[in-house]
Amino acid sequence: VTRREAGLRIDAPRLLARLAQLGAVGADAHGGRTRLALSAEDQAARDLVASWLREAGADVRVDAIGNLYGVLDGAQAGPPIMTGSHIDTVRRAGAYDGCYGVVAGIEVLDALRRRGRPRRAVAVAAFTNEEGVRFAPDLLGSRVVAGHIPLEEALALEADDGARVGDELRRIGYAGTLAPTAFLPAAFVELHIEQGPVLDAEGVAVGVVEAVQGHAWWRIAIEGTANHAGTTPMTLRRDAGAAAMGLAGRLVERARADGVPQVATVGTLSLEPNAINVVPGRAVFTVDLRDPRDAMLERAEALLQEGLRDVERQGFRVAAERISHHAAVTFDPALCALIESGARELQLSSRRMNSGASHDAQMLAARCPTAMIFVPSLRGISHNPKEHTEPAALAQGAELLAHTLLRLVDGGSHGIAGL
Amino acid sequence: VTRREAGLRIDAPRLLARLAQLGAVGADAHGGRTRLALSAEDQAARDLVASWLREAGADVRVDAIGNLYGVLDGAQAGPPIMTGSHIDTVRRAGAYDGCYGVVAGIEVLDALRRRGRPRRAVAVAAFTNEEGVRFAPDLLGSRVVAGHIPLEEALALEADDGARVGDELRRIGYAGTLAPTAFLPAAFVELHIEQGPVLDAEGVAVGVVEAVQGHAWWRIAIEGTANHAGTTPMTLRRDAGAAAMGLAGRLVERARADGVPQVATVGTLSLEPNAINVVPGRAVFTVDLRDPRDAMLERAEALLQEGLRDVERQGFRVAAERISHHAAVTFDPALCALIESGARELQLSSRRMNSGASHDAQMLAARCPTAMIFVPSLRGISHNPKEHTEPAALAQGAELLAHTLLRLVDGGSHGIAGL
Numbered sequence: 001v002t003r004r005e006a007g008l009r010i011d012a013p014r015l016l017a018r019l020a021q022l023g024a025v026g027a028d029a030h031g032g033r034t035r036l037a038l039s040a041e042d043q044a045a046r047d048l049v050a051s052w053l054r055e056a057g058a059d060v061r062v063d064a065i066g067n068l069y070g071v072l073d074g075a076q077a078g079p080p081i082m083t084g085s086h087i088d089t090v091r092r093a094g095a096y097d098g099c100y101g102v103v104a105g106i107e108v109l110d111a112l113r114r115r116g117r118p119r120r121a122v123a124v125a126a127f128t129n130e131e132g133v134r135f136a137p138d139l140l141g142s143r144v145v146a147g148h149i150p151l152e153e154a155l156a157l158e159a160d161d162g163a164r165v166g167d168e169l170r171r172i173g174y175a176g177t178l179a180p181t182a183f184l185p186a187a188f189v190e191l192h193i194e195q196g197p198v199l200d201a202e203g204v205a206v207g208v209v210e211a212v213q214g215h216a217w218w219r220i221a222i223e224g225t226a227n228h229a230g231t232t233p234m235t236l237r238r239d240a241g242a243a244a245m246g247l248a249g250r251l252v253e254r255a256r257a258d259g260v261p262q263v264a265t266v267g268t269l270s271l272e273p274n275a276i277n278v279v280p281g282r283a284v285f286t287v288d289l290r291d292p293r294d295a296m297l298e299r300a301e302a303l304l305q306e307g308l309r310d311v312e313r314q315g316f317r318v319a320a321e322r323i324s325h326h327a328a329v330t331f332d333p334a335l336c337a338l339i340e341s342g343a344r345e346l347q348l349s350s351r352r353m354n355s356g357a358s359h360d361a362q363m364l365a366a367r368c369p370t371a372m373i374f375v376p377s378l379r380g381i382s383h384n385p386k387e388h389t390e391p392a393a394l395a396q397g398a399e400l401l402a403h404t405l406l407r408l409v410d411g412g413s414h415g416i417a418g419l
Numbered sequence: 420v421t422r423r424e425a426g427l428r429i430d431a432p433r434l435l436a437r438l439a440q441l442g443a444v445g446a447d448a449h450g451g452r453t454r455l456a457l458s459a460e461d462q463a464a465r466d467l468v469a470s471w472l473r474e475a476g477a478d479v480r481v482d483a484i485g486n487l488y489g490v491l492d493g494a495q496a497g498p499p500i501m502t503g504s505h506i507d508t509v510r511r512a513g514a515y516d517g518c519y520g521v522v523a524g525i526e527v528l529d530a531l532r533r534r535g536r537p538r539r540a541v542a543v544a545a546f547t548n549e550e551g552v553r554f555a556p557d558l559l560g561s562r563v564v565a566g567h568i569p570l571e572e573a574l575a576l577e578a579d580d581g582a583r584v585g586d587e588l589r590r591i592g593y594a595g596t597l598a599p600t601a602f603l604p605a606a607f608v609e610l611h612i613e614q615g616p617v618l619d620a621e622g623v624a625v626g627v628v629e630a631v632q633g634h635a636w637w638r639i640a641i642e643g644t645a646n647h648a649g650t651t652p653m654t655l656r657r658d659a660g661a662a663a664m665g666l667a668g669r670l671v672e673r674a675r676a677d678g679v680p681q682v683a684t685v686g687t688l689s690l691e692p693n694a695i696n697v698v699p700g701r702a703v704f705t706v707d708l709r710d711p712r713d714a715m716l717e718r719a720e721a722l723l724q725e726g727l728r729d730v731e732r733q734g735f736r737v738a739a740e741r742i743s744h745h746a747a748v749t750f751d752p753a754l755c756a757l758i759e760s761g762a763r764e765l766q767l768s769s770r771r772m773n774s775g776a777s778h779d780a781q782m783l784a785a786r787c788p789t790a791m792i793f794v795p796s797l798r799g800i801s802h803n804p805k806e807h808t809e810p811a812a813l814a815q816g817a818e819l820l821a822h823t824l825l826r827l828v829d830g831g832s833h834g835i836a837g838l
Contacts, residue, residue, distance in 0.1 A: 196650025213649060217695055229684035229707045230632060231615025231775030232799055234675040241685055242671040249665035256653040265648035266660055268693045276636060276686045276705040286695040288648045356649030380651055 008111040008402035010104075012395035018103045019394070022048060022087065023095030032092035032385035037129035037140070038066070038165065043172035045087045049102060049126055056110035058124065061183075062176030065154055066128040066169045067141040069183055072109055074121035074409065079368075081408040082185035083108065083401060084125030085192060086141070086360060090133050094387020096394075100375075101191040102126045104398040108405050119411035123183055127360045128169075134159045142363035144180045151180060186419055187335060187408055188370040190361040191401045193389050197380030198353060205348040205396055207374030208340045211292035212355040212362040213261070214328035216301050218287040220244070220308065223317035226273055226281030241271045241280030243316055247307045248285055254303065255289075261354050262291045262300060292328045292354040329362040332369035334415040339371055342403040348396055357382075369416045373400055427530040427821035429523075431814035437522045438813070441467060441506065442514030451511035451804035456548035456559070457485070457584065462591035464506045468521060468545055475529035477543065480602075481595030484573055485547040485588045486560040488602055491528055493540035493828065498787075500827040501604035502527065502820060503544030504611060504779060505560070509552050513806020515813075519794075520610040521545045523817040527824050538830035542602055546779045547588075553578045561782035563599045570599060605838055606754060606827055607789040609780040610820045612808050616799025617772060624767040624815055626793030627759045630711035631774040631781040632680070633747035635720050637706040639663070639727065642736035645692060645700030657734055660690045660699030666726045667704055673722065674708075680773050681710045681719060711747045711773040748781040751788035753834040758790055761822040767815055776801075788835045792819055 025048065026041035027033040035041040046068055050060045053070030061069045071080060085101025105124035112118050127145075132138025135157045137149070144154045155166035169175035194200075199207050224238035248266040255264035269285040287304060291297040305320075312318050336352070343350035355362075355372060364370045375397035378388040413419040444467065445460035446452040454460040465487055469479045472489030480488045490499060504520025524543035531537050546564075551557025554576045556568070563573050574585035588594035613619075618626050643657030667685040674683035688704035706723060710716040720741075727737050755771070762769035774781075774791060783789045794816035797807040832838045 194650065195647060196652070197646070197655045198650075198652060201655060215649065227616070227799060228614060228775065228801060229682065229686055230634065230709050230777075231613065231617075231801070232682070233615075233617060233679050234671075234682055235679065236616050236620060236799070239671060239684070241688065242668060245664040245685065245688070246668035246672065249661060249668045252653075252658060252661040253665065260652050260654065263648065263651070263653055265658070265696070265698055266664065267648055267690065267695045267697050267699060269660065269664070269688060269690055271686065271688055274687045277684070277707055278686050279684055280686060288696055290649050356647065356651070358649075380646060380655070382647060382650070 008108065008115065008406055010107050010111055010395065010398045010402055015103060015107050015398055016391050016394065018052065019095055019099060022099050022103060028092065030385060033089060033095065034091045034093065035087070035089040036134040037088040037131065038134065038168035038172055042088055046126070046174055049087060052106050053124065056106050057113045058109055061178055062174055063178040063180045063182060064151055064176055065141050065144040065180050066174040066176065067145065067180065068126040068174065070106065070109060070124045071183065072113055072118070072122045074118050076119050076411065078120065079184055079186040080121035080123040081405055082123045082125055082183065082188045083191065083405060084127065085190050086127045086130030088129055088131050090131050090383050092385055094382060094384055096193045096387055096389055097195065097382055098130055100193055100394065104191050104401055107398055108402040111402055112405065112409065118409035120186065120409040122405065122409055123185065130360055135165055139358060139360055139363050142360035145184070146363040146366045148363060185368050187416060188361060188364040188368055189401060189404055190359055190372045191397055192359060192372060192374060193382065194374040194377045195357050195380070195382035196377065199374060199376035200378055200380060202351065204351045205393065206343050206350045206400055207353040208336050208343070208350055209355050209372035209374055210331055210336055210352050212329040212359060213290040213292045214294055214297045215288065215290040215324070215326050216297060216322060217324035218304065219321050219323050220287065221282065221284045221319040222311060223282050224280070227279040229277040229279055232279060237279050238315055239279050240283040240316060243311050243314065244269065244283035244285050247311060250307065251287060251304060262296055263356065264289050264300065290356060294328050297328065329365050331365060331371040332416060335369045335371040338407060338414050339373055339400065339404050342400055342407065346399055346403060348400060369419060373397055427527065427534065427825055429526050429530055429814065429817045429821055434522060434526050434817055435810050435813065437471065438514055438518060441518050441522060447511065449804060452508060452514065453510045453512065454506070454508040455553040456507040456550065457553065457587035457591055461507055465545070465593055468506060471525050472543060475525050476532045477528055480597055481593050482597040482599045482601060483570055483595055484560050484563040484599050485593040485595065486564065486599065487545040487593065489525065489528060489543045490602065491532055491537065491541045493537050495538050495830065497539065498603055498605040499540035499542040500824055501542045501544055501602065501607045502610065502824060503546065504609050505546045505549030507548055507550050509550050509802050511804055513801060513803055515612045515806055515808055516614065516801055517549055519612055519813065523610050523820055526817055527821040530821055531824065531828065537828035539605065539828040541824065541828055542604065549779055554584055558777060558779055558782050561779035564603070565782040565785045567782060604787050606835060607780060607783040607787055608820060608823055609778055609791045610816055611778060611791060611793060612801065613793040613796045614776050614799070614801035615796065618793060618795035619797055619799060621770065623770045624812065625762050625769045625819055626772040627755050627762070627769055628774050628791035628793055629750055629755055629771050631748040631778060632709040632711045633713055633716045634707065634709040634743070634745050635716060635741060636743035637723065638740050638742050639706065640701065640703045640738045641730060642701050643699070646698040648696040648698055651698060656698050658698050659702040659735060662730050662733065662735055663688065663702035663704050666730060669726065670706060670723060681715055682775065683708050683719065709775060713747050716747065748784050750784060750790040751835060754788050754790040757826060757833050758792055758819065758823050761819055761826065765818055765822060767819060788837060792816055
């Protein structure tokens with residue numbers, strides 16, 4: 001079969017035009033856009049997406065946490081095969097993060113409808129407040145779907161400006177009545193830009209995402225003694241800065257030596273009193289550890305603890321706090337295999353990989369067979385107006401999503417448990 | 420001989436009372452005092468010191484850079500034996516830094532006068548703007564005496580508030596007509612608190628200061644690439660923070676391993692963008708290197724350069740600037756030996772040591788045989804209202820200064836070249 005015959009015809013020009021149109025909602029003069037969850041801009045974007053879903057022949061529904069669905073009934077009863085992502089953004093965002101998965105999903109749904117009624121129902125979802133910029137926690141809509149947080153608690157969440165999720169949903173007209181579990185899918189596939197540099201650096205067309213890294217965020221304060229940098233011999237110092245920098249350097253070095261896929265980042269560090277000629281009396285820094293293997297993440301955290309105990313034994317006071325933690329999420333192996341064979345059939349180069357960022361798919365994974373498809377991000381840039389993916393790469397990813405959903409709606413199990 | 424018979428009787432209660440009285444000029448409600456150079460507070464302190472010098476029988480003179488001298492003529496013609504220090508302070512200073520050397524010098528001059536006319540003239544100096552807080556550079560008065568900076572240039576220096584040294588000297592009434600070299604001494608001995616923890620930690624009464632450390636201050640910027648901390652594999656990062664912290668940690672570690680007397684301090688470090696989940700794209704930090712041995716200081720700087728070249732070879736952009744540098748100053752060995760033997764005669768425990776801080780004596784050392792005497796600083800605290808030296812230790816230091824000056828004014832050379 002040729003590449004075109006293996007999949008579904010996707011209207012690539014329309015996909016690109018709609019990405020540009022959606023990207024114009026909340027746009028600023030500097031190439032970015034800001035479309036925080038449940039804002040007026042989010043409302044305008046939802047209205048646009050809902051209109052495209054209707055145009056594609058989908059039944060548009062909204063659940064009680066504001067998740068927006070377009071549903072195409074199948075010949076068989078039962079839960080839908082779902083794709084989707086989110087359309088809220090960070091501040092000064094690029095045009096592709098989240099939006100790509102939703103807009104491509106609409107193209108796939110439209111292509112499936114034009115092909116004739118599928119065996120299984122198909123749904124495209126745009127989940128509420130994925131970014132978590134305005135309301136914490138992030139992944140809010142999919143989190144409620146997964147039962148990770150009760151609906152009432154989610155509706156009561158407050159933004160910094162005092163606005164509540166429930167009130168804001170009503171204000172923008174997206175407080176639905178549907179139970180958030182109404183469309184719990186039979187399988188979920190999320191298409192997304194990588195937001196990292198791997199595919200771009202390796203020149204690979206698509207990533208088959210096997211797992212989302214777990215992460216542990218630590219905030220550490222080391223207290224020593226501030227002293228005159230000229231008059232205090234090294235032997236009489238308790239240099240909190242040197243202790244912190246030494247430990248931070250070793251943590252990053254060890255992750256580098258351990259190699260892919262573990263990552264370690266010391267993104268913030270501050271010294272007190274922060275004067276050129278005073279030995280630092282206090283150092284505060286953060287550690288961001290990520291690994292798709294829970295055991296390896298635990299080991300990295302244990303090594304951090306050990307390093308901190310060493311610092312304590314050298315006479316420093318140490319206060320360490322784990323401020324955030326997510327266990328790793330493993331996606332469905334059979335679904336990954338289905339995506340991978342699809343890439344082969346479409347003659348797209350692919351590689352297995354992990355997601356370094358969080359995605360709605362990691363919430364869905366607790367409820368149904370789930371996987372993700374990544375397309376390259378130019379130089380790994382994301383959460384930035386410079387976020388870019390080549391048009392051809394965007395079209396290829398949508399074709400692979402279409403190919404995958406075509407297989408999933410055909411009524412077979414494809415080795416996927418529960419399907 | 421007993422301890423008292425070996426030296427001169429010092430009026431210790433008056434020494435302590437005058438230190439308290441001088442310490443009250445510019446005092447705040449929190450135990451500190453602020454007496455920046457050529458301020459109204461400095462003027463009041465100068466007036467007080469001048470009155471004490473006159474009371475001690477000295478001829479009070481002021482040179483063109485505002486250095487204040489009290490001179491007691493000797494039986495022989497020729498340059499004076501000089502002691503002294505400074506009475507300007509940093510902000511929220513302690514009561515002893517500088518003032519101790521001036522007030523003790525007045526007590527010694529008074530004791531010498533009461534004993535009968537000395538062979539050699541004696542002078543007590545209070546040098547202008549030692550601290551360098553209001554006007555840079557520091558050590559200004561002694562710097563002009565040493566010819567390190569021309570008088571005209573010094574008078575033209577501007578403070579942050581726009582005030583000029585020359586104008587301010589006139590305003591407070593201390594613009595003298597005497598050439599700054601008028602009292603170039605035959606020998607100079609400065610008595611000072613250590614401002615470091617060594618004597619206090621070792622329970623030693625006095626330090627015989629053989630040298631002032633040289634220092635080199637560097638400001639270093641390392642530029643890498645800011646990246647997402649979750650999606651960027653270690654192999655594709657240019658983590659400027661890790662590069663800076665690794666280098667800083669190694670520098671401090673090496674100085675610790677090399678041992679006394681070298682010291683290395685990374686007192687400031689800032690990361691950009693300084694976010695927990697972003698790989699630092701830029702790190703700026705300072706390095707303060709000090710060693711009393713110029714060759715070892717140069718070696719430390721060479722190793723820093725080598726470390727920076729390593730960082731460059733790893734693909735970072737590095738900008739390094741030496742923002743300050745002083746060569747080490749070695750004091751007169753025979754004068755040090757005279758002080759040391761004086762300590763022995765007075766039954767005071769002593770040790771040879773280096774000065775980690777800058778002092779007027781290091782400027783005088785270019786012009787005449789010079790040395791310093793240190794007394795302990797409690798826990799090494801200085802430039803702080805908590806700066807403290809025990810009253811008995813203050814009296815002992817003054818006794819050793821008196822003993823030393825008594826020997827120097829007797830007309831002998833004591834093995835000191837040029838005396």
